[in-house]
Amino acid sequence: MDGIPPIALDAMGGDNAPGEIVAGAVAAVRDHGVPVVLVGSPRTVSEALAVHDAAGEIPIVRAEEAIAMDEGALASLRRPRSSIAVACHLVRRGDASAVVSAGSTAGVVATGKLRLRAQQGVLRPAIAVPLPTRPHPTVLLDAGATADVKPETLVQFAHLGAAYAETALGLAAPRVGLLTIGGEAEKGNKLTKRAHELLAAAVPSLNFTGNVEGHDLLNGVVDVIVTDGFTGNIALKTMEGAVRYAFTELRETLESGHVARLAAALQRRRLRDLRKRLDPEVYGGAVLLGLNGTVVIAHGASTAKGVTAACVLAMNLARQGTVAHVGERIAAGHKHRRW
Amino acid sequence: MDGIPPIALDAMGGDNAPGEIVAGAVAAVRDHGVPVVLVGSPRTVSEALAVHDAAGEIPIVRAEEAIAMDEGALASLRRPRSSIAVACHLVRRGDASAVVSAGSTAGVVATGKLRLRAQQGVLRPAIAVPLPTRPHPTVLLDAGATADVKPETLVQFAHLGAAYAETALGLAAPRVGLLTIGGEAEKGNKLTKRAHELLAAAVPSLNFTGNVEGHDLLNGVVDVIVTDGFTGNIALKTMEGAVRYAFTELRETLESGHVARLAAALQRRRLRDLRKRLDPEVYGGAVLLGLNGTVVIAHGASTAKGVTAACVLAMNLARQGTVAHVGERIAAGHKHRRW
Numbered sequence: 247m248d249g250i251p252p253i254a255l256d257a258m259g260g261d262n263a264p265g266e267i268v269a270g271a272v273a274a275v276r277d278h279g280v281p282v283v284l285v286g287s288p289r290t291v292s293e294a295l296a297v298h299d300a301a302g303e304i305p306i307v308r309a310e311e312a313i314a315m316d317e318g319a320l321a322s323l324r325r326p327r328s329s330i331a332v333a334c335h336l337v338r339r340g341d342a343s344a345v346v347s348a349g350s351t352a353g354v355v356a357t358g359k360l361r362l363r364a365q366q367g368v369l370r371p372a373i374a375v376p377l378p379t380r381p382h383p384t385v386l387l388d389a390g391a392t393a394d395v396k397p398e399t400l401v402q403f404a405h406l407g408a409a410y411a412e413t414a415l416g417l418a419a420p421r422v423g424l425l426t427i428g429g430e431a432e433k434g435n436k437l438t439k440r441a442h443e444l445l446a447a448a449v450p451s452l453n454f455t456g457n458v459e460g461h462d463l464l465n466g467v468v469d470v471i472v473t474d475g476f477t478g479n480i481a482l483k484t485m486e487g488a489v490r491y492a493f494t495e496l497r498e499t500l501e502s503g504h505v506a507r508l509a510a511a512l513q514r515r516r517l518r519d520l521r522k523r524l525d526p527e528v529y530g531g532a533v534l535l536g537l538n539g540t541v542v543i544a545h546g547a548s549t550a551k552g553v554t555a556a557c558v559l560a561m562n563l564a565r566q567g568t569v570a571h572v573g574e575r576i577a578a579g580h581k582h583r584r585w
Numbered sequence: 586m587d588g589i590p591p592i593a594l595d596a597m598g599g600d601n602a603p604g605e606i607v608a609g610a611v612a613a614v615r616d617h618g619v620p621v622v623l624v625g626s627p628r629t630v631s632e633a634l635a636v637h638d639a640a641g642e643i644p645i646v647r648a649e650e651a652i653a654m655d656e657g658a659l660a661s662l663r664r665p666r667s668s669i670a671v672a673c674h675l676v677r678r679g680d681a682s683a684v685v686s687a688g689s690t691a692g693v694v695a696t697g698k699l700r701l702r703a704q705q706g707v708l709r710p711a712i713a714v715p716l717p718t719r720p721h722p723t724v725l726l727d728a729g730a731t732a733d734v735k736p737e738t739l740v741q742f743a744h745l746g747a748a749y750a751e752t753a754l755g756l757a758a759p760r761v762g763l764l765t766i767g768g769e770a771e772k773g774n775k776l777t778k779r780a781h782e783l784l785a786a787a788v789p790s791l792n793f794t795g796n797v798e799g800h801d802l803l804n805g806v807v808d809v810i811v812t813d814g815f816t817g818n819i820a821l822k823t824m825e826g827a828v829r830y831a832f833t834e835l836r837e838t839l840e841s842g843h844v845a846r847l848a849a850a851l852q853r854r855r856l857r858d859l860r861k862r863l864d865p866e867v868y869g870g871a872v873l874l875g876l877n878g879t880v881v882i883a884h885g886a887s888t889a890k891g892v893t894a895a896c897v898l899a900m901n902l903a904r905q906g907t908v909a910h911v912g913e914r915i916a917a918g919h920k921h922r923r924w
Contacts, residue, residue, distance in 0.1 A: 393773065393774040393775075394775050427815055435815040459819070460818070460821065460825070460826055461823070461825055463823055463826055463827070465826070476765075476766055476773070480764060480766060480798070480799040480820055481823045483798050487800030488827035488828050489828075491804075493831060
């Protein structure tokens with residue numbers, strides 16, 4: 247422990263709350279030395295802690311309300327004392343280093359915007375998601391925080407993503423690509439054509455390398471892929487769905503017939519390892535960038551493992567000063583901007 | 586043969602033109618009884634036909650120019666005698682039933698719009714692509730013809746896609762979904778929120794079943810997925826890239842280590858079969874809908890097999906009267922429209 251404030255973990259958010267959330271918190275504390283406070287209904291959380299003989303081991307901060315998984319942005323206005331709102335409040339007061347929630351993405355984004363506010367100069371927040379490329383992940387943003395954007399907003403997203411890649415992934419001058427529908431500058435829709443011009447004008451403060459397409463998401467050709475929250479969310483879910491589809495088709499193929507079934511048995515462990523590597527839970531979740539505080543959004547279906555990974559990621563981001571670095575980049579972008 | 590005019594096949598378009606194109610034409614004629622005329626440079630095409638002892642077997646229509654694979658919409662204006670322009674002209678005059686090209690998508694779309702013109706009442710054309718779902722394909726449109734659209738255009742795309750599913754797939758009342766970023770009507774960006782209202786108002790002339798998301802592309806939950814050409818192109822390429830990625834990762838996994846390599850060998854043929862089923866070449870290509878003539882766009886990298894499949898698809902669409910059926914749906918949509 248280095249005296250840094252704990253992670254404020256939303257104990258009530260997610261399909262498997264509070265059981266898996268609390269289990270993930272226990273592992274974060276015990277196995278990774280990450281300090282955590284659990285935000286939620288004290289009685290429910292205490293009971294879940296008792297399962298791990300951890301009553302009293304992890305502090306609880308009371309929040310009697312929660313935002314349900316099927317609730318969206320409006321719920322965050324209606325419930326100012328929700329667990330996610332209280333977690334944001336702890337960060338705002340300096341009593342926590344970062345927020346982690348597996349709750350509804352729309353609810354977390356809306357509450358984060360309302361309680362933590364956008365950083366100075368930031369037009370709109372963005373969700374950054376690490377894609378499972380090698381040797382290091384590719385950062386896709388925005389994965390769904392802001393559906394309708396201006397070209398200028400995409401330039402800011404590029405700075406947010408670059409700041410994230412620099413701090414979280416330790417990359418120098420990360421290569422930034424604009425997601426669109428053709429390699430040439432003049433390809434795309436109105437939004438991306440104008441954004442391309444603005445991004446090109448932001449070189450060298452941004453290492454903008456040009457347009458990328460849908461098939462570039464997983465080939466590691468750039469370090470940061472910039473897009474609006476509508477397109478990014480569709481691309482991300484399409485990618486997840488296609489990988490799942492390929493595995494299902496493949497399992498059926500591998501296991502039909504006697505010889506093939508035997509072969510599949512021989513490979514089972516390797517297939518499980520691969521599947522694990524492509525599992526969104528392992529890489530710890532998405533990060534909401536552009537607010538006055540670090541917010542990690544774990545997958546809604548997260549089990550304990552995913553929650554622990556999200557807590558570790560949040561603590562790393564807090565330690566590395568990602569929020570401050572985003573602020574520096576945005577300020578520098580303003581100084582150099584030509585729009 | 587039923588006296589129907591032949592397919593006008595662009596012999597000069599595609600990465601493997603003219604060799605594979607001509608080989609595909611020969612197979613279409615000989616193996617499938619689909620009449621074809623080859624449009625291109627007579628000398629080059631004759632030489633390619635001679636390889637198959639097919640000189641004189643397939644008519645050639647002269648076109649001395651071609652649109653290169655890296656050229657876009659402007660080239661179609663600059664080269665009014667390109668092979669694809671001449672092929673469109675044949676359809677316009679009634680001397681061909683449909684156009685097939687493996688040329689640059691942007692070039693084919695621009696030339697098709699210019700030479701065949703939009704059908705009466707059609708705001709913008711759309712590219713329909715069959716996705717490899719079971720028991721029958723799901724139609725995604727627009728896959729890239731029109732990047733910037735109005736909500737009204739998406740309603741028309743729904744009619745184009747429904748007409749295609751009814752004729753090409755033989756579906757009654759195909760289920761239509763709107764691609765967006767959340768199941769509820771109020772989720773999405775400005776474009777899809779308004780389009781959702783208009784689509785809901787078009788029931789029952791459209792069997793609109795609501796929003797779908799990126800992970801629904803391959804799960805067969807609807808028969809037609811409607812989106813703008815920007816989003817559709819990114820989703821399609823993301824899907825193709827993710828499937829390819831999953832296979833590559835899988836091959837590495839399956840073939841690392843002695844036992845696993847042995848197992849992989851036992852499964853090789855099955856894996857090849859699966860890969861073939863997911864291969865865009867097998868299902869024959871994309872269809873440009875909304876013009877006064879059937880236009881099939883084969884994959885740019887098509888080999889003979891893909892070209893043959895595209896010719897068979899084009900002939901089926903022509904025989905089934907897809908263009909006329911699209912016209913009826915658009916006319917009916919206008920009668921019922923509330924915008």
